[in-house]
Amino acid sequence: MSTATSDAQSVAPVSAASRLAALRPVAEAVVGYGLLLFAAFATMAPFLWMVSTSFKTDPEVFRFPPSFVPQGLVWQNYLDVINAPDTGRQLINSLIFALGSTASNLAFCSLAGYALARMQFRGKTLVFALVVGLLMVPAQSQIVPVFLIVQKIPFAGGNDWLGNGGTGLLNTYWGMILPTAATPFGIFLMRQFFTRIPIEYEESARLDGARPFTIFWRILLPLARPAMAVLGVLSFQSAWNEFIWPLILTNSRDMATLQIGLQLLQSGPDARWNVVMAMATLITMPIIVVFLFAQRYVIDGAVTSGVKG
CATH class of the missing domain: 1.10.3720.10 (MetI-like)
Incomplete structure (x- = not known):
């Protein structure tokens, strides 16, 4: 009985360690892709804001708090x-x-x-x-x-x-x-x-x-x-x-x-x-x-x- 109990106790830490080792690549991938997405958004945000503002009306440009998405597409600005x-x-x-x-x-x-x-x-x-x-x-x-x-x-x-x-x-x-x-x-x-x-x-x-x-x-x-x-x-x-x-x-x-x-x-x-x-x-x-x-x-x-x- 004591032998079975000791074997179970020795298997439990091994199983936990293996699960942590299996989750480590997933966690690294999640962190890596998260940083890449943040860098991509930080890089694209000024360009997207420029495009968004180009479709806004005159009052909408100075509205506070500002809105990232324009209410409509004002093509007259480009014309x-x-x-x-x-x-x-x-x-x-x-x-x-x-x-x-x-x-x-x-x-x-x-x-x-x-x-x-x-x-x-x-x-x-x-x-x-x-x-x-x-x-x-x-x-x-x-x-x-x-x-x-x-x-x-x-x-x-x-x-x-x-x-x-x-x-x-x-x-x-x-x-x-x-x-x-x-x-x-x-x-x-x-x-x-x-x-x-x-x-x-x-x-x-x-x-x-x-x-x-x-x-x-x-x-x-x-x-x-x-x-x-x-x-x-x-x-x-x-x-x-x-x-x-x-x-x-x-x-x-x-x-x-x-x-x-x-x-x-x-x-x-x-x-x-x-x-x-x-x-x-x-x-x-x-x-x-x-x-x-x-x-x-x-x-x-x-x-x-x-x-x-």
Whole structure:
């Protein structure tokens, strides 16, 4: 009898411990997913509030306590933005700036990254060190020097060969695009990706008589589609959301971008915040579309390129 009792007492703690061990992964999963859901909500809450406010009426915007869900969908706020006299021009300016900056980054950064990764030349290590060093220089500290360079470009905007007498590239599309035509991050990204491509591809093409640019254009660049997609998305996003540089460079409403138009719309005591949020929502949509479109190509390029990440 005593033996059976002792066996039962020894089995009970073991069973409890096994149950706790079985519940531990479930508890960890619940905590982990809970933290992820909280982080996702904290990230999406400002965007959802912006979209919600864009559908509210004027009195509903200032109602206290505020309501997260609008009482109705007021599409007139979006029509007011679309029918504004400067919106079309601002959209064209933003597209020219963003697409020009993206295309130039893809071209120049890929060429510079290929040269730093594959070609041998004197001062290569120093050049790469300068590129890495520029990553640590704040962009705000470069605004004044870049502005003076753009203003003093010879033979542009009425300047003489010394860069005096005119306005240079101020208040022009070239003035907006050229300072963002190549970025240190883009060069670093492409260089790091090219170094991970097996050298056998290049050696095989060189044995067939291919020149360096042919190897770059026909072999390495198709393999670099994932990096090109990432660089394109980041370049477009950076130029599309840029506010300070177009504001400083331009001095007319005809050259204003959507970001400047958003600032003009919310300035003054009579600003309609539901219309402001509607414009902010419309400005955000192209970034989301570009990201979703490029995400498929990033995955497809990583699968079909034959290069392990």
